[in-house]
Amino acid sequence: MASPLHLLVNPLSRHGGEKRRALVERMLRTQGHEVRTHVTTAPGDAETYVGGLSEQDRVAVVGGDGTIAEAARGAVRSGAALIPLPGGRGNDLCRYFGVHLDLPKAVLAIPTYVERRVDAGAVDGRVFLGVATIGFDSIANDNANSSRLRGQVVYAAGALRALARWKPVTFGLVVDGQPREVHGWSVVVGNTGRYGGGMRICPDAEVDDGLLDLVTIADGSKLEFLRSLPSVFDGTHVDNPRVRTERVRTVRIESIDGGNRAHRRRMAMFADGDRIADVPLEVGVLPGAVRLIVPHPRKAR
Template sequence: MRLILNPSAGGGRAAAALPGVEARLRELGVAFRTDTTGGLEDVGDLAREAAAAGEVAVPLSGDGCVGAVASALAGVDGALMGVLPGGRGNDFARVTGIPRDPVAACDVLVHGTPRPVDLGEVDGRRFIGIASLGFDSEANRIANEAPSRLGPLVYAYGALRALAGWKHARFTVDVDGHRTEVRGWSVAAANSGAYGGGMLLAPDAELDDGMLDVVLTTESSKLTFLRGLPRVFKGTHVELPTVRVLRGATVAIAADRPFTVYADGDPIAELPCTVRALPGAVQVLLPA
């Protein structure tokens, strides 16, 4: 196996976990080597090198690095990846049942089952979790600039800070040829169910159904939005009258003002954009 370590992930959490991870892999009798990356720019190259060498590519990092490895391996014959969560949110591990303790997650690399996992793609750039925009654009930007000591709370912090200056936008969303226009907070195209450190934005989304769950958060007062925000952590916000969920394989999105699209915690595109589901794009070792 090839460990791909992002030492800055999780405010240093991934780097701190490395000695325990390596010790556990030795106990399990796993042959491995470790590469350290300085950022997402070279993660894809390391993942493809691992696949070419017949190694399992295993990011020890956050969801951004997990998405980058998955993107690099998509469509590569025989490529296989594992996941050791080392970031702040670790939402991919959360929705797939991988232990969020990276040392405990080592056992999945040995006893897990390879399974095909879908990816999403925004204008040619792939992601594994949720692509979102609107209010989420500002909340993500603030969260990415926040102090690492906040840990998973950084996402709630970003949302609360973004709330102060938010003004509703008008979105045009075309899902498999069916056009919808809404005014409100945000649009998200979900390949996975969770983002933001445990927010179940799309509780019914599946990683292997070849579809995207499109979550529209429509117009409401800031107080109503704030009252409903805790429900996102249980996924019950979809029962609110201000939330609509559509499903489709291709989603075209535009708005009445510019927004950056974020996915797996990082900026990935600008509006207008088209999001597509890529069925069974990558094989991932998951709990049996």
């Protein structure tokens, strides 16, 4: 008897079209699954659908990081297990867990995947899996989301647009109950630690340690910042004395002052590529909140 498997597809994602969807369905049936396909129709639909399932259900998700995060919000409630598959521009969650970025190859490998229980982050209770960020990254991400470009180029182009008018801001933070100020570029809270199409912004982040990685980037010249951008792809940016890293349980962002007025109006926290909350806000960790079916940790990239 075929085992049931839900296939959740964002039709607006890179692989959300009918031909790709049909290919994935055929491949899953060949593996012995009874495929139950659900195509999302609006923001929040993935969360609602997965939230209505049960602990016995498995859901293969074809979409970008935002779609996978939406599904994770539902999975926290229902206990369903998620199989992330590449379908977006950056695919940072798939990169972290070692899921092949070629969709057919990723589907072909599903029988070799193992179940992992992983942490989630939450911004004012709204779940994310990868990275939440505010500051310069907010503007760059907002620019990227409105671009027609794809892959790593879209994030680089978004960053360059943001850089042209950028002025440092002052963040009022409370980290694990201790107040502090950061004057500079960005505040980043990472669970998997990857964003922007492969950038290792929190290179030491572990998804099952019950903690979040906080990275703050203090003020420096635009030229210095621009020169440091390539180092984010291999994680060596943390060697810069202007970059502070630590592991935390909660980060409250209470205020943002100064900077470019137009940027400040657009500035919000983005998580897994989507705008998620305005200041003031609090980020916390939900240890072991999500079940994923992914490559064995030894194979993760």
